[in-house]
Amino acid sequence: VIAFGLLLVGSILMLSLRGLAGFYTDYLWFDELGYGDVFRSVLFAQVVLVVLFTSLFFVICFVNLTVADRLAPVVRPPGPEEDLLARYHLAVGRRAWMVRACGSALLALFAGLGVSGRWQEWLLFTNGGDFGVEDAQFGK
Template structure:
């Protein structure tokens, strides 16, 4: 609603002779009142969209550290259990709100269907909204980077050689390029010729997303990792084994010697009839076929 008020002040003639103005005159309601009702309904819909995520939010607000850091990013494991899901939800929700706001600003200001000449104030407003959207997009790349700990690309579950040495740098590079594009959107409001730089950055963004974000990691996995998988993936396999043991509390096993008797006496056999009857006798023929 605040964005609506700003646009109405920057472009007061944006809704003249539109269905919105006609409905306002017919109903006797002010356009601002109609807008307030529409935005209230939109807010309710957006609220209902995330209402089912309250358990995750509750976990986030009451989280505590696990005291164990992941070997790739050095973050406490609680980040992936409590914080990362909330960041993912919040980022998607905010992106939807920003997109809806940009559409509203364009419609209310009359950009496009009333002409393409845009005042500096409105252009700055659109630039800030566009920059905010790109910042959220950059945050998405960092969320994807954090989700590499769930990768299934390598030899074992979790981040592998390709994820750490190819995919992660690509996400970081895309984050930087996206933030540069966001800054240029704001600069364009004052320097109209800066749109050329934005085009260059966007082209570079698409190229990096395709080449560095998809093709390059696939090539690394296919031609560098697969032929020498055991050597390159060894540290990540060790991480997987170590954390699996920790998850099942197998890292605190106390080993005690057990002096087993090498011979079984007839008396021992007779004293344990149930155990003896339960002894499996393996047929050597299927046994040889199975193990050979």
């Protein structure tokens, strides 16, 4: 058991160090070319997008699950799925908020990490400027 734990920790450490080395190499390369600020801008945009959308998705998902749990009937008519629901209620009990929070956090993490790839659109949106041509549709 201890050997397996050490192997697992060592594997995670090696994978983390490999990713960190690639990240640091990219930073050094951008910095050497004089574009360190570009690297930092892209990294900052990715972090902001992940934090912003993960937080937003978590709140929306958690609130929806809480409302759905409160609106759901406590007692259901007997049926084949009633045994499964009864076992679920026994297992979860007073920890239903924890199940909702963990489920919301997992879904929010997937949503936030999926948005991190849209950094270019985010930077174009936040740093847009006038380019001297009037829009034909809106006249602006």
